[in-house]
Amino acid sequence: MTEPVLEVRELHIAFGALKATDGVSLTLRAGEIHALIGPNGAGKSTLIGLIAGSLSPDAGQVRMNGQDVTGQDVAARARAGLARSFQVSAVAPDLTVLQNVVLAVQGARGGSYRFLRRALSDRSLTETATAQIDRVGLAPCRAIPAGDLAHGQRRRLELAMALAQRPRAFVLDEPMAGMGPDGAREMTVLLDDLRHEAPILLVEHDMDAVFRLADRISVLVAGRIIASGTVDQIRADDQVQTAYLGEERLP
Numbered sequence: 001m002t003e004p005v006l007e008v009r010e011l012h013i014a015f016g017a018l019k020a021t022d023g024v025s026l027t028l029r030a031g032e033i034h035a036l037i038g039p040n041g042a043g044k045s046t047l048i049g050l051i052a053g054s055l056s057p058d059a060g061q062v063r064m065n066g067q068d069v070t071g072q073d074v075a076a077r078a079r080a081g082l083a084r085s086f087q088v089s090a091v092a093p094d095l096t097v098l099q100n101v102v103l104a105v106q107g108a109r110g111g112s113y114r115f116l117r118r119a120l121s122d123r124s125l126t127e128t129a130t131a132q133i134d135r136v137g138l139a140p141c142r143a144i145p146a147g148d149l150a151h152g153q154r155r156r157l158e159l160a161m162a163l164a165q166r167p168r169a170f171v172l173d174e175p176m177a178g179m180g181p182d183g184a185r186e187m188t189v190l191l192d193d194l195r196h197e198a199p200i201l202l203v204e205h206d207m208d209a210v211f212r213l214a215d216r217i218s219v220l221v222a223g224r225i226i227a228s229g230t231v232d233q234i235r236a237d238d239q240v241q242t243a244y245l246g247e248e249r250l251p
Ligand SMILES: Nc1ncnc2c1ncn2[C@@H]1O[C@H](COP(=O)(O)OP(=O)(O)OP(=O)(O)O)[C@@H](O)[C@H]1O
Pocket: 015, 018, 020, 038, 039, 040, 041, 042, 043, 044, 045, 046, 047
């Protein structure tokens, strides 16, 4: 089998006596959406922080494309192709959609962020940016300041900016949060398409979206993965039903 795009091995981190990540291992393979679910406080954000590099583990490894990146910071992992949205956002509200994405493309090519006017006159930058904007369905909004976008449009902008980095893997933190049913459905369609660009580790509370999108689901409870499998396997898992939702049933 080919090397996973992203792999974590036996990650541990404790905050005082609390083991927030307690021996977590998982993989993300080309073309797949791997959903990470779990109740509030299970350790999902902590695990994402460890994967993205904003937290350092007490033990264990994070690997990208077969390389150990555990010692690398957030910027180095981003340069290696890890695109993390949405809790960390670099959107400039006063700049238009196009300007924001042009800057993201320029940044990904190693250019300076300071010379916006020069960047906007560079056709290769604007053409690449325009293609990403079209890809996420924001073409009608190209000239609108990012600060004026509706919530769902802003999420699309963030994805266009992530795409500009030519990601090898997406780590998406609650992309459906704050969206109405229509917005969530549209985002589901978009993510289903983006998985072909780069595989997606998806942290999401919207179970309809998770069950529609995920090839695999891992269930995190109290810092440990208690089950990992296909949608059908997770739905049928009594331990998951009990530990994850208590009295409620997964849909
Ligand atoms: N910096 C920190 N210092 C101390 N405790 C922390 C810290 N960060 C997280 N925790 C604790 O670690 C546990 C896991 O938190 P985390 O935010 O990772 O969970 P989560 O699954 O993302 O929750 P939610 O779904 O509510 O966002 C919680 O008990 C939380 O209070």
